[in-house]
Amino acid sequence: MLKELKEFILRGSVMDLAVGIVIGAAFTAIVNSLVNDILMPFIGWLLGGRDFSNLFAVLRQGSSPGPYGTLAEAAEAGAITINYGLFINSIIIFIIVAVTLFFIIKGINSLRRKEEKEPSQETSKKCPYCQSVINIEAVRCPNCTSDLS
Numbered sequence: 001m002l003k004e005l006k007e008f009i010l011r012g013s014v015m016d017l018a019v020g021i022v023i024g025a026a027f028t029a030i031v032n033s034l035v036n037d038i039l040m041p042f043i044g045w046l047l048g049g050r051d052f053s054n055l056f057a058v059l060r061q062g063s064s065p066g067p068y069g070t071l072a073e074a075a076e077a078g079a080i081t082i083n084y085g086l087f088i089n090s091i092i093i094f095i096i097v098a099v100t101l102f103f104i105i106k107g108i109n110s111l112r113r114k115e116e117k118e119p120s121q122e123t124s125k126k127c128p129y130c131q132s133v134i135n136i137e138a139v140r141c142p143n144c145t146s147d148l149s
Protein backbone atom coordinates (compact mmCIF):
# COMPACT_ATOMS: atom_id res chain seq x y z
CA MET A 1 0.00 0.00 0.00
CA LEU A 2 2.88 2.39 0.73
CA LYS A 3 4.33 1.58 -2.69
CA GLU A 4 1.04 2.52 -4.36
CA LEU A 5 0.89 5.75 -2.35
CA LYS A 6 4.46 6.59 -3.41
CA GLU A 7 3.62 5.92 -7.07
CA PHE A 8 0.50 8.09 -6.80
CA ILE A 9 2.38 10.98 -5.19
CA LEU A 10 5.22 10.84 -7.71
CA ARG A 11 2.92 10.94 -10.73
CA GLY A 12 3.39 14.04 -12.82
CA SER A 13 -0.18 15.24 -12.41
CA VAL A 14 -0.02 15.19 -8.59
CA MET A 15 3.27 17.09 -8.60
CA ASP A 16 1.84 19.59 -11.10
CA LEU A 17 -1.16 20.07 -8.83
CA ALA A 18 1.09 20.70 -5.83
CA VAL A 19 3.09 23.29 -7.78
CA GLY A 20 -0.17 24.89 -8.94
CA ILE A 21 -1.45 25.19 -5.38
CA VAL A 22 1.78 26.86 -4.21
CA ILE A 23 1.75 29.28 -7.15
CA GLY A 24 -1.95 29.94 -6.57
CA ALA A 25 -1.32 30.84 -2.93
CA ALA A 26 1.45 33.25 -3.96
CA PHE A 27 -0.78 34.73 -6.68
CA THR A 28 -3.59 35.18 -4.16
CA ALA A 29 -1.26 37.12 -1.86
CA ILE A 30 -0.29 39.39 -4.76
CA VAL A 31 -3.93 39.97 -5.77
CA ASN A 32 -4.94 40.66 -2.15
CA SER A 33 -2.19 43.24 -1.87
CA LEU A 34 -3.16 44.79 -5.21
CA VAL A 35 -6.79 45.14 -4.13
CA ASN A 36 -6.27 46.14 -0.48
CA ASP A 37 -3.18 48.35 -0.89
CA ILE A 38 -3.62 49.93 -4.33
CA LEU A 39 -7.13 49.62 -5.82
CA MET A 40 -9.34 50.09 -2.77
CA PRO A 41 -7.54 53.18 -1.42
CA PHE A 42 -7.78 54.72 -4.90
CA ILE A 43 -11.48 53.83 -5.22
CA GLY A 44 -12.08 55.10 -1.68
CA TRP A 45 -10.33 58.37 -2.55
CA LEU A 46 -12.52 58.73 -5.65
CA LEU A 47 -15.61 58.20 -3.49
CA GLY A 48 -14.67 60.88 -0.98
CA GLY A 49 -12.15 59.20 1.29
CA ARG A 50 -14.13 56.07 2.20
CA ASP A 51 -12.21 53.04 3.48
CA PHE A 52 -14.04 49.99 2.18
CA SER A 53 -12.51 47.68 4.78
CA ASN A 54 -14.29 49.72 7.46
CA LEU A 55 -17.75 49.63 5.91
CA PHE A 56 -19.99 47.65 8.23
CA ALA A 57 -23.45 47.59 9.78
CA VAL A 58 -23.92 46.95 13.49
CA LEU A 59 -26.50 44.27 14.28
CA ARG A 60 -26.01 44.32 18.04
CA GLN A 61 -24.06 46.75 20.21
CA GLY A 62 -21.07 45.47 22.15
CA SER A 63 -20.08 46.05 25.76
CA SER A 64 -19.41 49.71 25.05
CA PRO A 65 -22.12 51.49 23.08
CA GLY A 66 -21.44 52.76 19.55
CA PRO A 67 -21.08 54.44 17.20
CA TYR A 68 -17.87 52.68 16.23
CA GLY A 69 -15.44 54.48 13.95
CA THR A 70 -13.73 51.39 12.62
CA LEU A 71 -14.35 47.69 12.35
CA ALA A 72 -11.53 47.08 14.82
CA GLU A 73 -13.29 49.26 17.43
CA ALA A 74 -16.55 47.34 16.91
CA ALA A 75 -14.77 44.00 17.22
CA GLU A 76 -12.96 45.17 20.37
CA ALA A 77 -16.29 46.15 21.93
CA GLY A 78 -17.75 42.76 21.02
CA ALA A 79 -20.33 44.16 18.61
CA ILE A 80 -21.92 41.88 16.02
CA THR A 81 -21.45 43.39 12.58
CA ILE A 82 -22.11 42.72 8.90
CA ASN A 83 -18.83 43.54 7.14
CA TYR A 84 -20.05 44.44 3.66
CA GLY A 85 -16.90 46.46 2.90
CA LEU A 86 -14.75 43.34 3.27
CA PHE A 87 -17.27 41.51 1.09
CA ILE A 88 -16.83 44.14 -1.64
CA ASN A 89 -13.05 43.66 -1.39
CA SER A 90 -13.51 39.89 -1.78
CA ILE A 91 -15.69 40.36 -4.87
CA ILE A 92 -13.06 42.58 -6.48
CA ILE A 93 -10.35 40.02 -5.66
CA PHE A 94 -12.47 37.26 -7.21
CA ILE A 95 -13.04 39.27 -10.39
CA ILE A 96 -9.32 39.99 -10.78
CA VAL A 97 -8.41 36.31 -10.27
CA ALA A 98 -11.15 35.13 -12.66
CA VAL A 99 -10.10 37.57 -15.40
CA THR A 100 -6.42 36.70 -14.97
CA LEU A 101 -7.11 32.97 -15.10
CA PHE A 102 -9.31 33.47 -18.17
CA PHE A 103 -6.45 35.12 -20.05
CA ILE A 104 -3.91 32.52 -18.86
CA ILE A 105 -6.13 29.61 -19.97
CA LYS A 106 -6.90 31.37 -23.25
CA GLY A 107 -3.17 31.78 -23.92
CA ILE A 108 -2.41 28.16 -23.04
CA ASN A 109 -5.23 26.91 -25.28
CA SER A 110 -3.99 28.97 -28.24
CA LEU A 111 -0.48 27.56 -27.75
CA ARG A 112 -1.88 24.02 -27.66
CA ARG A 113 -3.85 24.61 -30.87
CA LYS A 114 -0.68 25.81 -32.61
CA GLU A 115 1.22 22.74 -31.42
CA GLU A 116 -1.57 20.44 -32.63
CA LYS A 117 -1.74 22.04 -36.08
CA GLU A 118 1.98 22.09 -36.82
CA PRO A 119 2.75 18.34 -36.57
CA SER A 120 -0.38 17.30 -38.50
CA GLN A 121 0.60 19.53 -41.44
CA GLU A 122 4.11 18.07 -41.53
CA THR A 123 3.18 14.38 -41.17
CA SER A 124 0.04 14.12 -43.29
CA LYS A 125 -1.49 15.16 -46.58
CA LYS A 126 -4.81 14.74 -48.41
CA CYS A 127 -5.27 12.27 -51.20
CA PRO A 128 -6.14 14.29 -54.33
CA TYR A 129 -8.65 11.63 -55.40
CA CYS A 130 -10.62 10.65 -52.29
CA GLN A 131 -9.65 13.57 -50.00
CA SER A 132 -8.76 11.28 -47.06
CA VAL A 133 -5.86 12.22 -44.79
CA ILE A 134 -2.85 9.98 -45.34
CA ASN A 135 0.82 9.84 -44.35
CA ILE A 136 2.92 12.45 -46.15
CA GLU A 137 5.37 9.77 -47.38
CA ALA A 138 2.68 7.54 -48.92
CA VAL A 139 3.00 6.81 -52.67
CA ARG A 140 -0.35 5.02 -52.86
CA CYS A 141 -3.54 5.94 -51.02
CA PRO A 142 -4.54 3.19 -48.56
CA ASN A 143 -8.22 4.13 -48.96
CA CYS A 144 -8.77 4.42 -52.70
CA THR A 145 -5.50 2.76 -53.83
CA SER A 146 -4.71 5.62 -56.23
CA ASP A 147 -1.10 6.12 -57.31
CA LEU A 148 0.17 9.38 -55.74
CA SER A 149 3.58 9.67 -57.40
